[in-house]
Amino acid sequence: MKLLVIGGGGREHALAWKLSLSPRVHKVFVAPGNAGTALEHGLENIPITSIPDLIEFVRKEQIAITVVGPEIPLAAGIVDAFQASGLKIFGPKQQAAQLETSKIFAKKFMQRHQIPTASYESFTDPELAHQYIDQQHVPLVIKADGLAAGKGVIVAQTYDEAHSAVNSILVEKNLGAAGCEIIIEEFLQGIEVSFIVMTDSLHILPLATSQDHKRLYDGELGPNTGGMGAYSPAPFISPNLHGQIMRNIIDPVISGLKQEGIHYTGFLYAGLMITADGHANVLEFNCRLGDPETQPIMLRLKSDLLTLIEHAINETLNKVDVEWDKRTALGVVMAAHGYPENPRKNDVVHGLHEFINEQEDNDSFHIFHAGTIMGGKDEKEIMTAGGRVLCVTALGENVKIAQENTYKLIKKIHFDGYQIRHDIGYQSINYQKKS
Ligand code: AMP
Numbered sequence: 001m002k003l004l005v006i007g008g009g010g011r012e013h014a015l016a017w018k019l020s021l022s023p024r025v026h027k028v029f030v031a032p033g034n035a036g037t038a039l040e041h042g043l044e045n046i047p048i049t050s051i052p053d054l055i056e057f058v059r060k061e062q063i064a065i066t067v068v069g070p071e072i073p074l075a076a077g078i079v080d081a082f083q084a085s086g087l088k089i090f091g092p093k094q095q096a097a098q099l100e101t102s103k104i105f106a107k108k109f110m111q112r113h114q115i116p117t118a119s120y121e122s123f124t125d126p127e128l129a130h131q132y133i134d135q136q137h138v139p140l141v142i143k144a145d146g147l148a149a150g151k152g153v154i155v156a157q158t159y160d161e162a163h164s165a166v167n168s169i170l171v172e173k174n175l176g177a178a179g180c181e182i183i184i185e186e187f188l189q190g191i192e193v194s195f196i197v198m199t200d201s202l203h204i205l206p207l208a209t210s211q212d213h214k215r216l217y218d219g220e221l222g223p224n225t226g227g228m229g230a231y232s233p234a235p236f237i238s239p240n241l242h243g244q245i246m247r248n249i250i251d252p253v254i255s256g257l258k259q260e261g262i263h264y265t266g267f268l269y270a271g272l273m274i275t276a277d278g279h280a281n282v283l284e285f286n287c288r289l290g291d292p293e294t295q296p297i298m299l300r301l302k303s304d305l306l307t308l309i310e311h312a313i314n315e316t317l318n319k320v321d322v323e324w325d326k327r328t329a330l331g332v333v334m335a336a337h338g339y340p341e342n343p344r345k346n347d348v349v350h351g352l353h354e355f356i357n358e359q360e361d362n363d364s365f366h367i368f369h370a371g372t373i374m375g376g377k378d379e380k381e382i383m384t385a386g387g388r389v390l391c392v393t394a395l396g397e398n399v400k401i402a403q404e405n406t407y408k409l410i411k412k413i414h415f416d417g418y419q420i421r422h423d424i425g426y427q428s429i430n431y432q433k434k435s
């Protein structure tokens with residue numbers, strides 16, 4: 001069977017790699033992919049991004065199922081277009097993807113279905129937004145309504161920061177159409193975790209829990225990024241809390257969508273803040289898997305991902321069992337010089353070739369690529385081509401050992417100006433020390 005994965009980041013490398021391990025799959029195309037997917041056995045990159053061209057390619061190659069990684073094609077209606085052409089694709093349609101593509105849609109939806117989340121107001125008029133800020137306590141969180149590639153959320157510690165965020169988005173229009181409307185939200189304190197499920201609109205299959213690290217520098221300092229590292233499982237999510245999240249958040253989302261006539265098939269990601277009193281609140285929904293959470297999650301997945309996706313497409317997700325490696329998987333992102341503001345491209349990445357054969361036989365680690373391309377001499381060198389370059393991911397008996405294993409691998413890899421965090425997993429290590 002041939003499959004297609006849409007996207008070219010670390011999440012898509014992990015998805016395509018995992019799908020290629022299914023005994024029923026003989027090739028996974030990745031559009032457009034990266035150097036990692038170009039070098040991986042069983043994967044092939046195709047330089048196609050437009051939806052009509054992808055449909056033509058899928059027909060010509062008789063691809064059985066397409067799996068969508070990122071939010072942009074989902075927001076553009078790739079699932080609607082494929083289904084209208086009679087093609088099998090896994091991901092939510094445009095209308096369902098609004099849970100991610102419009103923060104106001106998501107907030108109103110949560111209000112209608114009593115799903116716990118920070119209180120908020122929405123604004124198009126900057127004057128009203130400024131007045132509102134003056135009546136609130138800081139910190140406050142200012143969010144652009146639309147998709148803004150990680151730049152649409154400002155956690156304002158001071159009134160000045162809050163006012164200038166409003167000016168930047170609503171007056172100077174620095175985020176374009178994504179910032180026509182904003183929300184101003186109550187600041188929540190606690191531990192942030194990622195809770196990701198698969199759903200066929202009727203049934204829900206929770207994936208392994210995980211935690212991302214959004215800030216650039218150790219100890220939650222520096223600017224927000226797309227994510228600098230993640231691990232799975234997240235020990236803060238006890239069986240009790242897992243039950244609470246399913247009952248108070250995930251079940252009402254899926255039944256609420258159904259009640260409103262919105263059919264949601266795909267991965268659904270809830271970014272949660274677990275407050276000190278033990279309650280989970282929704283910070284955001286994503287209509288896709290997280291990046292970099294996917295990389296450790298896929299390394300732990302023992303079941304056949306293709307089988308899970310087939311059940312989701314056939315609305316029989318209640319019929320599957322999923323098996324996870326008991327160990328912890330931990331991924332550290334190696335980011336380019338200048339990331340996130342102004343990532344530099346075209347640095348040569350050294351030290352990867354020796355891993356390529358080794359990781360085919362050794363399933364305890366995997367170097368997932370994101371912003372890389374083949375270039376340089378005879379197109380044989382791996383070059384940086386984007387902000388997050390690699391996600392080096394390894395398993396270990398516990399989070400501490402997984403962390404050691406991952407950082408040992410990182411020592412063997414080099415490119416000029418690379419940036420890493422040195423503390424991925426620290427909250428979990430501290431938590432386990434205490435308990
Ligand atoms: P989002 O894209 O909505 O997940 O926001 C990006 C990051 O901003 C989150 O990962 C949180 O760290 C932070 N954040 C968002 N909303 C809130 C909130 N209401 N309170 C505290 N932090 C928040």
Ligand code: GLY
Nearest residue numbers: 212227290291292
């Ligand atoms: N890791 C956060 C995200 O994918 O949005």
